[in-house]
Amino acid sequence: MRRMKAVIAYDGTDFSGYQAQPGKRTVQSEIENVLAIMHKGEKVRVFASGRTDARVHATGQVIHFDTPLSIPSDKYQMALNAQLPGDVRILEMEEVDQDFHARFSAKGKRYRYKWNCEEVQSPFKRNYTVETRGRKPDVNKMEEGAEYLVGTHDFTSFCAASTPVEDKVRTIYSIHFEWHDQELHMVIEGNGFLYNMVRIIAGTLWEVGIGKREPESIKEILEAKNREMAGTTAPPHGLYLEKVFY
């Protein structure tokens, strides 16, 4: 058996998230369906670096799977892309060692969150950015608030209250903001992210940016270890999984 690693992109709009669920259209099941065809009906399980929710996008998700087929990686990639629907694409593919695991070998991730601050949102952006109806936040304040999050902390306040993971300590390496015309992007890197963590950080820093909270409040929220202290979970369609580090 060969182990194949692939970097994939998907438009999350029409998916019920990454992970296979009975009766739902998911990224995992679309890829597994095509692999099953290539393997004459045999199920090939695909492992990803992590799940993404419905409507969340990826420009650099990583997956791996095992295959007995001796097709060269580039031809393998072309064969998959030829059969996959247009909203999932294999961007890169290579054979890796058997000990590589898309999830367990991951050392960190980069996510991007996009707000569109145009007065009138372009119809072409409705599924790809979160509309602020012309409201422009104070990015200096958002950066100031973000500083409290960088480093190693218990992120209990910044993950869905239902998260079953025991250890909620994670390290955020960096958070920075970029303007791309009227779009504001938050780019965040860390060694791992809890469920909804990036969206709760985005939602809370947005509230700092529009003056609803002070930058210093971020410190208190972290210390409280209570999800209710943080802001709202920002909508899924502004979020992109951009890169997985190994």
Added chain:
Amino acid sequence: MRRMKAVIAYDGTDFSGYQAQPGKRTVQSEIENVLAIMHKGEKVRVFASGRTDARVHATGQVIHFDTPLSIPSDKYQMALNAQLPGDVRILEMEEVDQDFHARFSAKGKRYRYKWNCEEVQSPFKRNYTVETRGRKPDVNKMEEGAEYLVGTHDFTSFCAASTPVEDKVRTIYSIHFEWHDQELHMVIEGNGFLYNMVRIIAGTLWEVGIGKREPESIKEILEAKNREMAGTTAPPHGLYLEKVFY
């Protein structure tokens, strides 16, 4: 009654074109539905500069309609946008003279056609550009071919054979090509366009670009006044109505 002019944008992906058709989701009917609500159920007919087909986009379509409501233009625009679905947006709105007509007052139009020449097409571009699977045309040859089209000609060879219009003489002011990273855009301006004309021009010039036809063949195609002489009709989702001139 006041006459309102509006510049609108729409993502054509989920529409059966601009024009109202029974049982279909169209741009015109979405706007007319919202206007009917604003006018307490009374039908307000919307007139556009022209139709666009299913999956064709617009970044600068123009419409007009008459209304007894005395709402200022900017508030009117906001009220419409608040109720319209996200894939149609009113970009600008103003009150105009009663003799303005979105279609009959139009002096010309600009369309844009987009090809995506990436090796692997981004999932985010699948509905907005036409995939060439990494193939890059010879743009000099396309420009050379385009030169024969610029000017006043009988465009019978470049419109759908079924077009009922008698007079097929139109003037093309300019055709130019632009690279935007891996995207090739054809920008075309003229005093008017026949049914499918831009897409047949795009499809035919593409064939020139990939060496399937010589640039000089465009002259012969024009002279033949026969649709069968021209190339294939390029797919709808690469096409954008960008501007209407008055």
